[in-house]
Amino acid sequence: MVAAQGGAAAGRPGGDGGLSGAAACPGLTGYTCATLNVPLDHSGGVPGRLGLKVAMADNVRAPKGVLLFLTGGPGQPGVPFVERLSKKLEPVLKDYRLVMIDQRGTGAGALQCPQLQEEMGSSDLTPPTARAVTDCAAAIGPERRHYSTNDTVADLESLRQALGVRKMTLDGVSYGTYTAERYALAYPRHVARLVLDSVVPQTGYDPMDRAALRAAPRVLTTACRATGCATDPAADLAEVVRRYGNGVDVIDALTTWEFVDPDYTAMIDALHQAANGDPAMLQGLIAGVREGGAASAEELSQGLHASTLCLDGRYPWGRSDTPVAGRQEALEKAGARLTPADYGPFDAATATGLGSMLSCLHWPRTPVPPLPSRERVLPDVPVLLLGGDRDLSTPLEWLYDQKKLTPRARVVVVPGAAHSVQSRAASDAGRQAVWDFLLDRR
Template structure:
């Protein structure tokens, strides 16, 4: 397999959100590079939006080739709104304004990142193309949620190795909490706190109403904002939606297995793929069983340096790679071939891709912020489920989260936090047919309570789909009209399935 192919596939998998681990720590100023565009720009008069003064900056992301010219600022909020004299958080904010300042519409679009734990400023460049039409007439606002990016980042070491046990995860969480508590009250980094921050930013920029686009965990933030501030919510777009009613924790294993069944059917239903690779799920189960009994020492070529390395391949390594690749069908198309190779004793490519993926994702999530959200809002859902022990992920994720939350400080959430969103808010709900974490049935559940909402399920797509096919055009039309029912989704019929790879050169003609 070429280095280019390995890189493309690993980067494709980085759309994964709703993860539960962050690897190595990032510095407090981590996130997109927001260096000034030039000395002259720095000395120029700031761009004023409401009471906030923005200065030119450049947004760079490790997962996007292109830089974006933007305007950046910070905005201080109280960490604990019950103690306004206490610690302050400087929220990191970026503004992407239309090229022509005349005629800018007064209702901006806020992009809400996934995770929980992703930086909105850093992750936005990957999906900027989906906003091309929206940005012609509206400002796009990026706010690093408290605890992420440059908004008092809460990130620290996670247990080393693929075989870290429950006790190691609990100990790592306790150490992380002790370290981060020196600069943050971890009880005040919940979704509810973030929603209050968003409304404070809305008021500061002088917007009467705003539009919200949330991806994955960001859809929880959008729904909570619409519940708490309906008069300020013009519209919401929920891409790969997490229902308000859902408790995170034990959802991952079954949803992944359901998605794999659909994705692997692309191989078993293809005569050439089935003849070459057999039944991918049966081969995966056999591979996992083998590695659980006897992990294998593998020599492989590092995809970034080209150097030969040696490492231990474990069942959890494979399960992690399968989970991440399942988020994007372009990457998942390679899984049957990788699994088949490993089943026949050729582990090198699978090991190389797993290690590259882990390296590229090491700073993608802020572990501390993630635990503050999940442990405060979803602890009741973190329990092993009967039947999940036979899934690819098993119950380890739920059990690990439960152990970490035992030692993590917890914030308060409203009594109706997990009530379903309902009411007249215009809503565009998007799901991918093959999504391994927020399947289409979640969108069906959410849209039931939204009379002005509409669900689109995108054929053959995975997680985070606003950029797929003609969806950016429909997204822009919805933001303009707030009329989801009037959208003509016929153009989405052009979306096709990604054929499974039968060799490392691609699929059969």
């Protein structure tokens, strides 16, 4: 996890680190891979260093400079996706130098928590056992306090310095949008422009996922109309949750299903059957989603995911420096105050029982970093806010929340697209919007 010991200059991101071991990326023509050496603790208080993999296009003198692409999770690496993203961004890569990084705790340096990894796979929402969470935190140890977004932002500033550029353009997807926003807030003079695809607002992730719970009827109804289905999926969803009390399983499966089929065809059919008394198809889809969601820590580290969310998040009990003993009571009180306006067709048990909430409920007490003010706005640079109208992972409501804090926002919503528009959408409309934005074309 931590490379050779050694201090870092206090207050100076990267300390005496930089890029080392540069060589041609295996199997990638036109890219150089290297290791970014950063301190475990950017304040210099705790010794230790990390080596983060970086892949950089070889067009060092690209006229528009560096395009840093940030992947999601938190917990997803960057370097393994260079080939795929370079194809999606090909029209702009004569003008930009594409750079991708394995953020701390991901990829080859993934935080390893075997039981938590097995229980949650690639899901944010699957509820883990308390034992898996506490074993994970114990395995990482006190170093878990150094895996917040603040730490990743400082790593990105170290990367900028190592690349020798004054400004970067950042393109983030999902959690990568939050990282990009936080970098822009911390280092506004070093940002040229931002692409925020599938937006997590800078105010942070809601562990009750209320926006997604409320958005589910809209998303399913939109998909139904587009495909000409003859049912009422919003009514069916409400009846299923009322009848079976399985809201957590349903929203978890729906959120994953958008990656399988943004039309949600099978899910809409299964909800209709379950609402009419036959839950077999829905139960099968839920089981299939769980099985198909298996992922290694190198693909998406649940140890890093929990570490970051618990350090970054605001919860009904406060933050992760709150004593564990009173958290359950605070969560129950928060659940009792919820109304249908908060959770839509779901219920309070769904809002308080999601995996991202329960991971941090059981996470041991850990010192937390400061968070930026909720009222701060992004710097006055061009920003593209990109989303799909079928997205439940990061619903459009979050995009519009971020728009309120973005002085120079351009909004593009792609009909029929779900999560990660640039990478996954069938239509080129979102990608074209990104290309035009990056090349200053209206």
